[in-house]
Amino acid sequence: MLSQVAAEDALVFFRPHEFLARENEKPDGLYQILEGWASRYRLLPDGRRQITALYLPGDYCEPHWALGRRPSQPIVALTNVRARKAPCQIPASGSGDIQASFWKNMVDGSERQASWLVTLGRRTALERLAHLLLELFERMRGCGLAYGQQCSLPLTQMDIADVTGLTPVHVNRTLQTMRTRGLIELQSKWLRIPDIAALREAAAISVNDAPA
Amino acid sequence: MLSQVAAEDALVFFRPHEFLARENEKPDGLYQILEGWASRYRLLPDGRRQITALYLPGDYCEPHWALGRRPSQPIVALTNVRARKAPCQIPASGSGDIQASFWKNMVDGSERQASWLVTLGRRTALERLAHLLLELFERMRGCGLAYGQQCSLPLTQMDIADVTGLTPVHVNRTLQTMRTRGLIELQSKWLRIPDIAALREAAAISVNDAPA
DNA sequence: CGTCCACTTGACACTATTCAACGGGCGTGG
DNA sequence: CCACGCCCGTTGAATAGTGTCAAGTGGACG
Incomplete structure (x- = not known):
């Protein structure tokens, strides 16, 4: 590639x-x-x-x-x-x-940007994070850098906040919620998604929404 | 053109x-x-x-x-x-x-989309509306459809809400605030901007930000 | 050993949403 | 012509979601 x-x-x-x-x-x-x-x-x-x-x-x-x-x-x-x-x-x-x-x-x-307009305009904190993590996982997989349901995720929580339009502390809290709900496993810059369908559900992804 | x-x-x-x-x-x-x-x-x-x-x-x-x-x-x-x-x-x-x-x-x-990511991610309701009205005015001026400091603005408040990622009632309230502060005059689908510099200030526009 | 940075948690403030009700303009149909 | 309905705009009150401020932990590194 x-x-x-x-x-x-x-x-x-x-x-x-x-x-x-x-x-x-x-x-x-x-x-x-x-x-x-x-x-x-x-x-x-x-x-x-x-x-x-x-x-x-x-x-x-x-x-x-x-x-x-x-x-x-x-x-x-x-x-x-x-x-x-x-x-x-x-x-x-x-x-x-x-x-x-x-x-x-x-x-x-450009299509990713359009998707992010929807996310920043209309999605809740949890949906935003779910969208972000899914997108990054899919993109990593697309270039051969995902392993099963896992991939590297070298962002700090502050980076994540600046992508999702949230504050770092709210990112932290919301990630905790996602962990307790079993939606993600995320530690030391490594992401695992136990159930991709569940995370897509949590992201309020519509049929036509990237990530595919 | x-x-x-x-x-x-x-x-x-x-x-x-x-x-x-x-x-x-x-x-x-x-x-x-x-x-x-x-x-x-x-x-x-x-x-x-x-x-x-x-x-x-x-x-x-x-x-x-x-x-x-x-x-x-x-x-x-x-x-x-x-x-x-x-x-x-x-x-x-x-x-x-x-x-x-x-x-x-x-x-x-594409650059407008990138600007909107900033607006939806980080700007307050009043800043979002100021950004939108400025952008639309500048674009209307760019195609010769502005007259002095005024232009047509055929959006409903619900349309505006769906652009700015707010609810229609909050758009309404925030527009009222802008009117009382003298930032805009807006009625029957017609927009007038008494002081463009003041509106840009209210929009938290950075030097390099569209609209130019 | 001390510093720095990322992450975590609690308490509180505030912006924006929700739900509800009302008014005005306008087109349609009686 | 007036009555009606509908859409749009407006306003109030209560609430939910997120931000702010503050403090503390832990690991990495010099």
Whole structure:
């Protein structure tokens, strides 16, 4: 899946909290994450923070740059990140597969955003967390990084709060509730979902809702 | 701005509550709104509703279809709508201008979604309403439909609630507050913003935040 | 051994929701 | 023409859900 690497593309590395891009600054290149997680976010004047995208292995950061835009929101590494840096343009060299995966990535990102609008606008705290954990599990599985019903989940509770639009303490409490209800097992950055159908139910996922 | 009409494109009309597209059904065509407003939304199993996009004159509904996707969320007319129907593909005929506006429209839509994630995740009711009214005013101005500090605003308070992730009664109360503070004048579907800077302040807009 | 950071828990405040009722405008039908 | 119903907007009172403030625990690391 991540096997094709065009000859001219460079490997780059980032440490946690290091910027892959800053707002309004021409990006260094178009990155494809090979390993690790990154996030895009916005800060309000008084310090409130909202994460607006999570980038997992396989994801392009950030497809819009290829269409001539500058980042309107900064992107920062959450873990150690290994990425492939390509020029800021629609992937020209290589097979049609690469281009197809590029477009797919862009549209998937946009549909995920639309799903998150629903979650942030209309779902309760527990539903938001269920949605997040399901989405991340499915995405990890999609790139071969899930093992049975488990996967790595390198986010802190504060990160989770900034994704779900909650406060860290409420995230903590709600996760506790989910644990006692047997919906999830989550410890030391490792997630296990005993019953995926039950978690989907708890997330108020409608038939057509991502994650599929 | 909306002057170029390729010869083969058809004009189509919709009445309020009529569908421009249904989820999972191959769309009839790629629409560009010429007049009127439409919305994309999702329903949760228990009936909660969240509007995830508003389409105003000039907007394409829905650019992703041109990349081979089916609608994952239905699109419904909010007012009488007049639109131009084109084949579901990246506009090929016509000048480069048309293609450029198509891509711009897609990326703008995506950036607006990202801004709304911030609003739904982290802003208070008053900030959400201020953000919405500002965005709509700026978009109306962008397509030449604003007059001074005023523009048409054909949404009901229930529509506004479903965009902002609030309840209709809280929208009502919060609009009252904004009126008494002199932030907006809003009656019979007509919006006037006496002091745009003050409204931006009330919206907790950061420097880089859309609307510009 | 001490510091820092993530996580945890309790008590309380507050924003937004819920439920309920009422008024006005407007179209429809008698 | 008026009566009726319906949708939209408005307001009040009680409640639920989430945020805020504060304190304490535990592990990782220098």
